[in-house]
Amino acid sequence: MLVQGSGRGRLLGIVTACCVLVAGIGGLEAGTGADDGGEAPAISDSQIAFGKTVYQTRASCIVCHGWSGNGDAAERAAAPGLSLRETVLTRDQLIEVVKCGRPGTNMPYHDSFAYTDDRCYGVTAAELGDQMPTRTIASTLQRREIEAVVDYLIARVVGRGEITLAECEEFWEPGARACAEYQ
Secondary structure, three states, X not given: OOOOOOHHHHHHHHHHHHHHHHHOOOXXXXXXXXXXXXXXXXXXXXXXXXXXXXXXXXXXXXXXXXXXXXXXXXXXXXXXXXXXXXXXXXXXXXXXXXXXXXXXXXXOEOOOOOOXXXXXOOEOHHHHHHHOOOEOOOOOOOHHHHHHHHHHHHHHOOOOOOOOHHHHHHHOOOOOHHHHHHX
């Protein structure tokens, strides 16, 4: 997403563009990531499992977005994340947000080279100034890990309604104490 201009006007445009991405404004459809309106690629069970592992551990998404992706984060979270269950972002847009974070918000970036050049939203760290997202508290991720997290979200989180016992037990394990409130 390229925003033309310079200085504060460009920065405002970048922050606005990021907010539009996260809010899902503009009739975006969830999940496909296909710009031509085509179908999303099939997501294998192994890709979903790998993405879930990265979500839980390596990327630490669970800290802010919660185990179910509803933004109900653990008490130790710096800030609750947005509900990923309600997002209408496409696969490509979700990849960009995970990779680049969101300027002016608590969403960190997970690409080790983010903002060293203009790969993220067409800007550098110098251009963002105090709107620069923080680097993830977890390890930065490789492209395949970012894609796996997004594929997991699309398969198991995005577009889901209320949290169910079955979802909870699928995430944790059957009979998990964390799932008692959904019985």
